[in-house]
Amino acid sequence: MIFSRLISASRGEIGAGAAPATGVRTAVEQELPIIQIRNCLLVSIQTELHDRLALNLQEALMERVRVVGAQGVILDISAVEIIDSYITRILNDIGKSVRYMGATCYIVGIRPAVAMTLIEMGVELDSVNTALNLDAALEKLELLQ
């Protein structure tokens, strides 16, 4: 409900203004579009999150947070089936850098098997906030403001 309201509210802003200029960012955003919903940035990771892509995403996100003054960043990883220690580190790094820039990072949609595997591996996903799904994350972010 909240989600659809926010989507319609932000429709006018998508693709406007802070269009990425560098080749790297354009390439990233072709695979991983960064969508702005009010003052939050949303990335839905639907592809295999290979390493280069993950690093480029981090870079592109930071730049967008700076340009639009985003309060929140939401990464939807519900389509990601495998998360290993390296990807965990990248997610933690994104979470930290988002926090250093004064925004809040939410990871949403972690699959049960992924969560259990992370625990079994002894790898911590502790520099990001988590929410069950996008709607829940938006609600939590809205409460912060």
Add this chain to the structure above:
Amino acid sequence: MKTVETEIGAVLTGSISEITQRSIFRRLGGLARVPVSQLSAQERAAVLSDLENSIRLFSPAKSPELIASCRRVLAGGPLVDPHAAPAPSPPGATSRKLDIEVEKDIAVARLEAWSEAVRIGLSKFASVKVATAVSELARNIVFYAGTGSIELSSRRDEKGTRLEIVARDQGPGIDPQKLETIFAGTYKSERGMGKGLVAVKKLVDEFHLDTRPGKGTTVVCSFRGDR
């Protein structure tokens, strides 16, 4: 005088390919060219343990007989009849080798591992663990060794389904001191969290690491289907 290479070679022929045999003997180094009778007890043990590992890797189906034969040969005993009918490989035994060179091979390897785990009937959670472990191992190869391979083999025996992962590279190997800090959890690498190997060890049911500085690293680990 027959050397280790010729005598053991006679045992392995038919079960392990020429090329693989050559790489096994290359690993043994100078010891492969020494006559069996001149090996010291210590060298004999070293050769045997190396052979056991290799045989388990390359011919898991026949490893008990082959290892027994190698043991006999190294003890100076008679060779088992090389013309005896080979033992039939167990039903459903498959093996697949993936070359790991660039980053995209990591993703390919983990997907392959995942589909293999699903194919042999591991649970959903176990399959994700398999794929995650393979991902870590492949990443180590690309980051630290440059190139290597990951071999996935699965078979069914009386104890259930078993999926074995062998990650092999000819990279710089891991320094023993570093290895200690890695497994103590205090090692921090630049690119990973230094937790890849520890994570793999925690995920799998059996874990064996063989590393030689300057020569390469081999990680053998396996999952059992009954978990």
